[in-house]
Amino acid sequence: MARDARTTSQTRHMARDARTTSQTRHTTRGGRSMNKGYFQIYTGNGKGKTTAALGLALRAAGAGLQVYLGQFMKSMEYHEIGILKERVPEIQVELFGMGCIVDRDAGIPDIRAARTGVKRALEVLRSGSYDLVILDEIFIALYFNLITREDLENLLEAKPSGTELVMTGRYAPEWLLEKADLVTEMREVRHYYEAGVEARDGIER
Numbered sequence: 001m002a003r004d005a006r007t008t009s010q011t012r013h014m015a016r017d018a019r020t021t022s023q024t025r026h027t028t029r030g031g032r033s034m035n036k037g038y039f040q041i042y043t044g045n046g047k048g049k050t051t052a053a054l055g056l057a058l059r060a061a062g063a064g065l066q067v068y069l070g071q072f073m074k075s076m077e078y079h080e081i082g083i084l085k086e087r088v089p090e091i092q093v094e095l096f097g098m099g100c101i102v103d104r105d106a107g108i109p110d111i112r113a114a115r116t117g118v119k120r121a122l123e124v125l126r127s128g129s130y131d132l133v134i135l136d137e138i139f140i141a142l143y144f145n146l147i148t149r150e151d152l153e154n155l156l157e158a159k160p161s162g163t164e165l166v167m168t169g170r171y172a173p174e175w176l177l178e179k180a181d182l183v184t185e186m187r188e189v190r191h192y193y194e195a196g197v198e199a200r201d202g203i204e205r
Contacts, residue, residue, distance in 0.1 A: 034065075034131060034162050034163075034164065035162065036161060036162065037131070037132075037159070037160070037161065037162050037163040037164040037165065038164055038165075038181035038182060039156065039159065039164075039165050039166075039167075039179065039180050039181050039182070040164070040165070040166045040167070040180060040181065040182040040183075040184070041166075041167050041168070041172050041176065041177060041180040041182070041183045041184070042166065042167075042168040042169075042184045042186065043139060043168070043169060043170060043171070043172035043177075043183070043184070043185055043186070044170065044184075044185035044186035044187050044188075045170055045186070045187065045188050046185075046186030046187050046188040046189075046191075047186065047188070047191065048186045049136075049168040049169065049170075049186050050071075050136050050137070050168060052168075052184070052186075053069075053134045053136055053166055053168050054069075054080055054084075056132070056134070056166065057069055057084075057091050057132065057134060058088070058091075060090075060131060060132045060164075061088050061090035061091050064090075065090070065131035065132055066090055066092075066129065066130045066131050066132075067090055067091040067092070067130060067131065067132045067133075067134070068091075068092050068094075068124045068130040068132070068133045068134065069084075069091055069092070069093045069094075069134045069136065070093075070094050070095075070096060070117055070120060070121050070124070070133075070134070070135050070136065070138075071093070071094070071095045071096065071097065071136040071137060072096050072097055072113075072114055072117050072135065072136065072137045072138045072140065072141040072146075072169075073096075073097040073100070073101070073114075073137045073140050073141055074095050074096075074097040074099075074136075074137065077095065079201060079202060081093050081095075092130075094117075094120060096113045096114060096116055096117030096120070097110070097113050097114070097117075097137075098110045098113050101144060106144050106145070106146060110144075110146055111146050113146075114141040114146035114147050115146070115147065117135075117138075117141070117147075118147055118151045118154075118155065121133070121135055121155055122154060122155060122158050125155065125158040125159055125160065125163065125165070126158050128160045128162075128163070130163060131162070131163060131164065132163070132164045132166070133159075133163055133164070133165050133166070134166045134167075134168070135155070135165075135166070135167045135168070136168045136169070137168060137169040138152070138167050138168070138169055139167065139168070139169030139170060139171050139172045139173070140169045140170060140171070141169075142169075142171070142173065143169075143170070143171040149173070149175075152167075152173075152176060156176075156179065
């Protein structure tokens, strides 16, 4: 009977230790964690950069990883954002933009929004709470001088070793391409907008 009591006690300790380990992992990484996270860039003048990043976000969430998606230059929630917020709690989404500035001059509100995005992204990376961090259209913010090279350098430096970092947008700077572990360039060969096709719900937005 004494042996049975010891066995029962040991079983309880093992179960408690397993629960503690599980809780610690959840608190630390929010789910499965990666031994090493890489730095990816999606750039180029072709369609599909944000779409590819969103696909990666869904794959990561499906694997139990915690994902942060920060969108620069965008103020309107496209249809994918609504469904992510509603049905995929593993992906946290925040927008930092005042709308398109292609046909207008960037103003102080645009700069403030982009700066807020950088500050928030730094907080997210330094927290170590996310397995995958996506900074969508951040290169456009750099191109329009809403943020600086130093901002990107600080973000890259803040990346924990176990966090995958993805940056997207046209005009990725050459100096940053050299630092990336993976670079994908979307090259436009043909696009139906040349025939007057405007952005369509569910396809472009």
